[in-house]
Amino acid sequence: MEKRIALYSASLFIALAIASCKTQSPSGSADSKVSQSQGVYQYRDEDPTVKPFFSDRQGVIGRNGMVASAHPEASQVGLTILQAGGNAVDAAVAVQFALAVVYPGAGNIGGGGFMVYRDNAGKAFTLDYREKAPGRATQNMYLDSLGNVRPGLSISGHLASGVPGSVDGMVEAHKRFGKLPWAQVLQPAVDLAQKGFALTVRDALGLNRIKTDLNTINPGKPYFLKSLLPTDTTTWHKGDILVQADLAQTLQRIQAQGRAGFYEGETARLLAEEMQRGGGLITEEDLRNYHAVWRNPLQAKYKNYNVITMPPTSSGGVALIQLMRFTEPFPLRRWGWNRDSTAQVMIEAERRVYADRAKFLGDPDFVNVPVDKLISPDYLRTRWTDFSFAKATDSRAVKGGTIPGYESLETTHFSVVDKEGNAVSITTTLNGGYGSRVVVGGAGFFMNNEMDDFSVKPGVPNMFGLIGNQANAIAPNKRMLSSMTPTILEKDGKLFMVVGTPGGSTIITSVYQTILNVIEHGMTMQQAVNALKFHHQWLPDKTIFENGAFSDATIQAMQSRGYVLERLTNTLGRMDCVLVRPDGSFEGASDPRADNTARGY
Numbered sequence: 001m002e003k004r005i006a007l008y009s010a011s012l013f014i015a016l017a018i019a020s021c022k023t024q025s026p027s028g029s030a031d032s033k034v035s036q037s038q039g040v041y042q043y044r045d046e047d048p049t050v051k052p053f054f055s056d057r058q059g060v061i062g063r064n065g066m067v068a069s070a071h072p073e074a075s076q077v078g079l080t081i082l083q084a085g086g087n088a089v090d091a092a093v094a095v096q097f098a099l100a101v102v103y104p105g106a107g108n109i110g111g112g113g114f115m116v117y118r119d120n121a122g123k124a125f126t127l128d129y130r131e132k133a134p135g136r137a138t139q140n141m142y143l144d145s146l147g148n149v150r151p152g153l154s155i156s157g158h159l160a161s162g163v164p165g166s167v168d169g170m171v172e173a174h175k176r177f178g179k180l181p182w183a184q185v186l187q188p189a190v191d192l193a194q195k196g197f198a199l200t201v202r203d204a205l206g207l208n209r210i211k212t213d214l215n216t217i218n219p220g221k222p223y224f225l226k227s228l229l230p231t232d233t234t235t236w237h238k239g240d241i242l243v244q245a246d247l248a249q250t251l252q253r254i255q256a257q258g259r260a261g262f263y264e265g266e267t268a269r270l271l272a273e274e275m276q277r278g279g280g281l282i283t284e285e286d287l288r289n290y291h292a293v294w295r296n297p298l299q300a301k302y303k304n305y306n307v308i309t310m311p312p313t314s315s316g317g318v319a320l321i322q323l324m325r326f327t328e329p330f331p332l333r334r335w336g337w338n339r340d341s342t343a344q345v346m347i348e349a350e351r352r353v354y355a356d357r358a359k360f361l362g363d364p365d366f367v368n369v370p371v372d373k374l375i376s377p378d379y380l381r382t383r384w385t386d387f388s389f390a391k392a393t394d395s396r397a398v399k400g401g402t403i404p405g406y407e408s409l410e411t412t413h414f415s416v417v418d419k420e421g422n423a424v425s426i427t428t429t430l431n432g433g434y435g436s437r438v439v440v441g442g443a444g445f446f447m448n449n450e451m452d453d454f455s456v457k458p459g460v461p462n463m464f465g466l467i468g469n470q471a472n473a474i475a476p477n478k479r480m481l482s483s484m485t486p487t488i489l490e491k492d493g494k495l496f497m498v499v500g501t502p503g504g505s506t507i508i509t510s511v512y513q514t515i516l517n518v519i520e521h522g523m524t525m526q527q528a529v530n531a532l533k534f535h536h537q538w539l540p541d542k543t544i545f546e547n548g549a550f551s552d553a554t555i556q557a558m559q560s561r562g563y564v565l566e567r568l569t570n571t572l573g574r575m576d577c578v579l580v581r582p583d584g585s586f587e588g589a590s591d592p593r594a595d596n597t598a599r600g601y
């Protein structure tokens with residue numbers, strides 16, 4: 001079957017691939033200036049404008065286990081749990097709770113996420129602990145009487161939150177696969193909240209940035225402010241100790257009572273009261289009714305790899321597989337990393353995939369998502385017929401829409417592998433940085449603003465510029481569509497890579513590029529993470545790229561074919577990945593773009 005698909009796609013695209021070689025500009029010539037020696041990628045380029053890596057950070061090597069996450073304290077917690085005899089799931093649960101303390105911008109108990117798990121026998125599982133719309137949510141809840149979107153309501157404040165799923169997700173994951181006692185796995189997070197931890201520069205800047213919102217949205221509440229004095233202008237600095245006493249108590253309730261410590265009793269009451277105070281919709285009943293869902297993993301072959309990824313409610317897995325299948329037949333390696341033809345087929349694939357996302361993807365418990373069809377070679381062929389190397393496709397011809405702006409990137413991904421070879425890939429989020437910025441009074445944690453991931457009105461872009469329609473319309477108890485793409489790859493049947501990142505709509509394309517950087521361009525895991533990235537999402541019809549991702553020659557070649565390219569002043573992705581090396585050791589790769597850290601042993 002696999003072979004049949006591979007052959008099929010090969011014959012499907014071969015004509016295009018041959019045609020492309022003829023239309024190569026010098027910058028994309030077959031003689032690409034990339035070479036590989038002993039499996040290590042080397043970039044050779046006479047063009048001084050190209051600096052393909054964000055930094056020269058090296059991967060961390062371990063033989064017994066690896067944790068890569070967004071914060072050094074959280075990665076250390078994961079490592080400690082592994083060294084105490086915990087398995088990858090124990091460590092992942094501990095990291096999720098630790099991030100809720102040390103990385104409040106995205107780590108959370110007030111949000112949700114997805115877990116992809118592959119055990120050491122090769123069996124794969126996915127857990128959907130995405131938030132849900134409250135029972136009282138309605139399709140047009142963010143529209144005024146004229147049907148216009150009321151700006152900001154789905155992004156900031158109490159009405160922006162979905163019913164949180166993270167705690168139930170962790171309870172479920174641990175119940176099914178954990179080895180150490182629940183209380184032990186929660187203890188590091190409790191300690192970090194109770195005793196405090198030293199802020200990094202980035203932690204301090206993040207909290208200083210939201211000071212005004214903290215005061216306006218949470219008047220009189222003591223959370224995350226250095227001082228409560230209204231006149232005080234003191235700001236946080238590196239090394240300041242952040243103690244979170246109320247959060248510590250919330251975590252202790254979860255530690256003592258499991259699910260009931262959050263979805264019932266004191267925490268549920270505090271959360272529902274907070275919602276009432278600020279005009280939010282979440283009730284104690286919503287909390288009692290929330291349950292994470294085990295879903296069948298989405299799996300697909302790519303050459304001698306098996307991609308294990310998240311099915312809907314994420315759009316990420318479907319999109320990743322579509323992207324990989326679209327470009328599989330092309331000689332990306334020969335063309336060279338980010339050369340014009342390589343970039344062109346990837347961008348054209350991305351354009352089509354995001355158009356599909358807008359049209360077809362939504363919560364599978366509410367709408368019929370034609371997953372098999374969307375990833376089938378027959379279907380993908382129909383999507384490729386208007387592709388030409390001579391000229392960029394016009395997104396309006398693929399489908400219509402308008403545009404956005406890009407917000408600060410605050411979701412978080414972590415990857416864990418234990419000494420038995422069990423692997424966890426988790427992406428978890430509050431959506432925007434610090435979510436809705438509502439802190440639950442008495443409980444001390446941020447609530448998500450995940451409602452903005454719904455299509456609040458057909459054709460109106462969300463904060464990531466993504467457009468949706470009925471499939472992702474708001475309905476009571478429905479999950480909002482996500483781009484989060486936690487993924488695990490097998491090579492020749494064995495664990496090979498654990499990968500994922502935050503980045504809103506750019507998650508999918510960053511994961512796609514990072515995977516191809518390793519398996520097509522021969523990079524190490526860390527080089528693949530360091531490598532500069534680009535992104536196209538159908539609408540707006542432009543390719544954004546990190547400075548240096550394309551050489552000047554490539555930019556000129558692309559522009560001459562009609563591509564609109566926009567150089568970013570900020571960055572794309574904050575990957576946390578693990579690669580199994582040929583000798584069986586692990587390479588932990590954390591993103592040098594932020595505080596991300598890998599710890600192994």
Ligand code: DON
Pocket residue numbers: 408409410411412429430431432450453481482483484502503504505507
């Ligand atoms: O689920 C999603 O697709 C978004 N809520 C993810 C948000 C995100 O990645 C924010 N930035 N890093």
